[in-house]
Amino acid sequence: MRGTQVNRQSAERPPRGEMTAELRPARRLRAAGKGLAGTVPRGVLLAGALLTGGLLTGGLLGAQSHPAWAADSSRSHAGVESTVVGTGTPTAHRSLADLRIEWPDREQLMRVLLLQDYNTRVVLAGTVVLGAAAGFVGVFMLLRRRALLGDVVSHASLPGIAVAFVLMEAGAPGNGKWLPGLLAGAAIAGMLGVLCTKLILRYSRIKEDAAMAIVLSIFFGFGVALLTTIQNMPTGNSAGLNHFIFGKAASMVAQDVYLIGTAALLLGLIVSATAKELRILSFDERFAATQGYPVFGLDTLLMALVTGVTVIGLQSVGLLLVVAMLIVPAAAARFWTNNLSRMTYLAAAIGALSGALGVVASALFPRLAAGAVIVLTGAVLFAASMMVGTRRGLLVRWLNHYRLQHRVGKQHVLRACFELLEHRFERDANLSRDLTEHLVTEDDLLPLRWWTRRRLRRLLARAERDDLLVGVRDGSYRLTRHGADAARKVVRNHRLWEIYLIEHADIAPSRVDRDADDIEHLLGIEVVRELEQLLAEQHPQFPVPPSPHKIEPTTS
Amino acid sequence: MIQSPSEVPAARDAAAEHPASAPLSIHDMTVAYHRKPVLWDIDYDAPAGKLVAIIGPNGAGKSTLINAVLNLVPKASGEVRIFGKPYTRQRGRVGYVPQRESVDWDFPVNALDVVLMGMYRRIGWFRRITRRYRLLAMEALDRVGMADYAKRQISQLSGGQQQRVFLARALAQDADLYLMDEPFAGVDAATERAIVEILRDLRSRGKTTLVVHHDLQTVNDYFDHVVLLNMRLIVSGPTDEVFTRENLRKTYGGKLALLDQVGHKMTLHESGP
Numbered sequence: 142m143r144g145t146q147v148n149r150q151s152a153e154r155p156p157r158g159e160m161t162a163e164l165r166p167a168r169r170l171r172a173a174g175k176g177l178a179g180t181v182p183r184g185v186l187l188a189g190a191l192l193t194g195g196l197l198t199g200g201l202l203g204a205q206s207h208p209a210w211a212a213d214s215s216r217s218h219a220g221v222e223s224t225v226v227g228t229g230t231p232t233a234h235r236s237l238a239d240l241r242i243e244w245p246d247r248e249q250l251m252r253v254l255l256l257q258d259y260n261t262r263v264v265l266a267g268t269v270v271l272g273a274a275a276g277f278v279g280v281f282m283l284l285r286r287r288a289l290l291g292d293v294v295s296h297a298s299l300p301g302i303a304v305a306f307v308l309m310e311a312g313a314p315g316n317g318k319w320l321p322g323l324l325a326g327a328a329i330a331g332m333l334g335v336l337c338t339k340l341i342l343r344y345s346r347i348k349e350d351a352a353m354a355i356v357l358s359i360f361f362g363f364g365v366a367l368l369t370t371i372q373n374m375p376t377g378n379s380a381g382l383n384h385f386i387f388g389k390a391a392s393m394v395a396q397d398v399y400l401i402g403t404a405a406l407l408l409g410l411i412v413s414a415t416a417k418e419l420r421i422l423s424f425d426e427r428f429a430a431t432q433g434y435p436v437f438g439l440d441t442l443l444m445a446l447v448t449g450v451t452v453i454g455l456q457s458v459g460l461l462l463v464v465a466m467l468i469v470p471a472a473a474a475r476f477w478t479n480n481l482s483r484m485t486y487l488a489a490a491i492g493a494l495s496g497a498l499g500v501v502a503s504a505l506f507p508r509l510a511a512g513a514v515i516v517l518t519g520a521v522l523f524a525a526s527m528m529v530g531t532r533r534g535l536l537v538r539w540l541n542h543y544r545l546q547h548r549v550g551k552q553h554v555l556r557a558c559f560e561l562l563e564h565r566f567e568r569d570a571n572l573s574r575d576l577t578e579h580l581v582t583e584d585d586l587l588p589l590r591w592w593t594r595r596r597l598r599r600l601l602a603r604a605e606r607d608d609l610l611v612g613v614r615d616g617s618y619r620l621t622r623h624g625a626d627a628a629r630k631v632v633r634n635h636r637l638w639e640i641y642l643i644e645h646a647d648i649a650p651s652r653v654d655r656d657a658d659d660i661e662h663l664l665g666i667e668v669v670r671e672l673e674q675l676l677a678e679q680h681p682q683f684p685v686p687p688s689p690h691k692i693e694p695t696t697s
Numbered sequence: 698m699i700q701s702p703s704e705v706p707a708a709r710d711a712a713a714e715h716p717a718s719a720p721l722s723i724h725d726m727t728v729a730y731h732r733k734p735v736l737w738d739i740d741y742d743a744p745a746g747k748l749v750a751i752i753g754p755n756g757a758g759k760s761t762l763i764n765a766v767l768n769l770v771p772k773a774s775g776e777v778r779i780f781g782k783p784y785t786r787q788r789g790r791v792g793y794v795p796q797r798e799s800v801d802w803d804f805p806v807n808a809l810d811v812v813l814m815g816m817y818r819r820i821g822w823f824r825r826i827t828r829r830y831r832l833l834a835m836e837a838l839d840r841v842g843m844a845d846y847a848k849r850q851i852s853q854l855s856g857g858q859q860q861r862v863f864l865a866r867a868l869a870q871d872a873d874l875y876l877m878d879e880p881f882a883g884v885d886a887a888t889e890r891a892i893v894e895i896l897r898d899l900r901s902r903g904k905t906t907l908v909v910h911h912d913l914q915t916v917n918d919y920f921d922h923v924v925l926l927n928m929r930l931i932v933s934g935p936t937d938e939v940f941t942r943e944n945l946r947k948t949y950g951g952k953l954a955l956l957d958q959v960g961h962k963m964t965l966h967e968s969g970p
Contacts, residue, residue: 284804414823421814425800428866431767432818433788479850481805668886 245505253504261504264390264457267398268496268515271454272466274405276492277412278446279467280474280485284423285443289353290335291467294444295451295460296357297334298327299364302385302455303371318381320397324452327385331448334360388459388512390500401453408449411442412485419443420481458512466492469519476530491526495519550600555609555628556635557589558620576625583616640672718781720745720874720905721766726775728758728765734773735761737929743874744922746903748896750910750936753926754949759909760796762926763876767793779874789818792872794863796879802852808862809847812837815869837869838862840898842891857888864895875899875906882911893919916940 245253256262282291305326310317334356341352368382384392393401412419421429422439430436447467454463474487499515506514529536558581565579566572572579587597601618604610609624620628721743728736736758743749751759764770766777768784779787792815812834813826820830838844841861846854854862860880867875880892896919899906907924910916916923916936923940925931925948932939932947 431793479805
């Protein structure tokens with residue numbers, strides 16, 4: 142039981158004061174962590190720097206405690222919670238109905254934000270590294286559309302944990318909770334879950350979603366059954382195993398960060414080494430196969446990476462939520478960029494940031510579970526990205542839609558004006574053909590299209606602002622020189638497209654872009670010439686190619 | 698080589714003497730999905746340096762033929778040789794243009810990235826993409842008239858432009874035999890002309906190209922050879938010899954409406970009564 146004693150010592154170490162020896166490496170770690178969360182121009186380098194920092198710190202910290210993970214449950218769960226992430230408030234006496242949020246006072250705030258608590262630093266390092274690795278791997282999982290398979294991996298890992306515990310307990314009583322062993326068990330079981338899904342898909346006609354649901358619930362059920370059995374076993378050393386379900390970031394010690402950091406570094410290196418191959422696999426699996434890439438092998442590699450992230454996230458975030466660490470940062474990053482490598486770096490940054498913010502928040506509010514807060518922080522970042530993301534955020538899309546409406550409205554006004562005048566020319570050959578000389582009134586335009594007077598007024602006002610029309614007197618307008626040119630161009634393109642649809646509809650109606658200014662670019666100059674000729678043959682007398690169908694004001 | 702159903706036994710005998718160096722030779726290939734055969738006993742040698750159209754009604758197994766050659770679907774029987782060797786040893790000599798709908802065009806890459814994928818194998822595992830390959834990819838994009846769109850995200854390209862990017866990726870492979878799955882499907886007129894130009898350019902460089910094709914009206918203009926397919930190989934040979942109304946009827950069976958529509962456009966190569 143030597144391990145127990147040493148661990149207890151490390152756990153009961155006061156959070157500050159006598160820790161000057163460890164402060165220096167911890168600062169370095171903090172700086173590196175901030176670097177990753179903030180800037181991130183050279184993702185891999187920074188992540189590497191961070192991980193190296195984490196490893197150094199972990200190594201230095203770890204040298205002072207026993208290499209084994211918590212062998213004694215009393216350490217992490219009673220002791221650490223109150224002294225470590227918790228801010229000293231005991232949680233046991235609160236009733237369920239007590240939903241008050243206890244706001245941290247100034248001193249607590251400063252202590253957390255300045256990372257003065259040794260254990261906050263440890264937990265922070267662990268989750269930041271985890272978040273970065275999860276974002277990195279998650280991008281490819283998302284693009285390969287394997288998001289739910291991540292859920293299979295995490296749920297399936299539970300029986301692995303239980304079995305690993307039993308085996309280790311049987312081999313060396315008291316050492317059943319050696320973390321690397323438990324995580325190895327989780328990894329094996331997780332991959333086994335994926336394998337079972339693939340086998341069901343291969344040898345039955347069950348669809349993919351059903352196969353995944355079957356596998357994940359059966360494995361999870363099996364895991365829960367094993368855990369409850371273990372808890373009734375005489376060894377009585379199993380308390381805390383169920384923390385893997387919901388996660389317990391507070392139970393992380395330096396040794397764990399060391400392990401997580403190494404694993405995350407490895408995962409990150411594998412991803413960046415095979416980024417090219419994962420990209421072709423995710424984009425075009427069949428083409429990858431014709432190029433001689435082992436599609437099954439690459440898929441297995443991807444699932445191994447996912448399993449790796451899941452396993453190192455089990456402790457802090459828990460198996461129910463770890464899949465969110467994989468998907469949410471990747472999905473959020475997609476709103477900001479159309480570039481895959483930028484997306485991976487961004488996802489890593491978002492993952493690291495949500496890890497860091499989550500830990501800080503749960504340190505300030507000890508009643509919130511760190512794992513959940515991390516995921517919720519990620520959700521906030523996701524929602525923000527969805528709103529204001531520069532590439533495909535909702536705001537950008539709304540803006541584009543608004544611009545489109547604006548442009549279409551403008552074109553409608555111009556075409557209506559032009560067609561109105563054209564109609565007048567047709568009736569009276571003596572009229573001047575200068576478009577800018579004639580008045581158009583609101584009442585003239587109203588029956589030409591399906592618009593309300595209110596909308597027409599708004600469009601006219603806007604056209605006036607854009608210097609396409611000038612208001613002569615109330616409700617009367619005249620096209621400006623600029624407006625007349627624009628109207629001619631709009632009508633010409635519109636009619637050419639119409640002719641194209643009539644002539645070439647059998648080839649590619651779906652490619653018609655009525656809005657395109659560069660019709661020549663889309664169709665090729667020869668086609669446009671041919672269309673123009675067709676128009677000219679039909680109506681040689683007008684300054685622009687007229688509409689192929691007869692234009693009449695739709696008078697009611 | 699002209700085959701008609703009545704001559705099938707004779708064709709079987711001929712199978713023993715396939716030219717060893719044909720760009721593509723298929724021997725007695727049968728492909729089945731879930732025990733239901735889609736292609737029966739296909740026996741075919743592609744002529745070197747020609748443009749070949751693979752023609753047949755929907756569900757005739759045109760795409761399956763290409764997929765089976767590329768090992769994308771398992772073969773129930775038969776053998777495929779590319780320039781006399783198994784496909785797995787000749788991957789580098791076969792360029793592939795999949796159907797445009799087969800991928801997610803929302804993927805976060807630009808046109809140049811897609812073209813570069815055609816050279817990943819040459820670049821090699823774990824290696825970075827160097828400037829040399831970027832230039833080669835730009836060259837391929839230029840050949841399909843898409844150099845201006847290299848940095849454009851692929852979802853912002855029109856269908857025809859996407860198809861040209863796929864074509865550029867195949868060109869970047871620098872293969873000797875090209876297999877294209879409906880490159881003309883849903884493209885605009887300009888792209889159709891551009892693709893035809895590229896196909897002719899490939900032919901002039903001595904490459905062999907097999908194209909799954911739908912538009913019967915353009916077969917005579919675009920292709921030297923045709924393969925008429927409907928679960929089995931009806932007939933194959935030079936276009937002006939085998940692309941006849943009679944053979945089309947055998948291929949398309951009772952779908953007369955379609956045939957009548959096409960019929961008057963192809964009086965040029967009418968044969969039979």
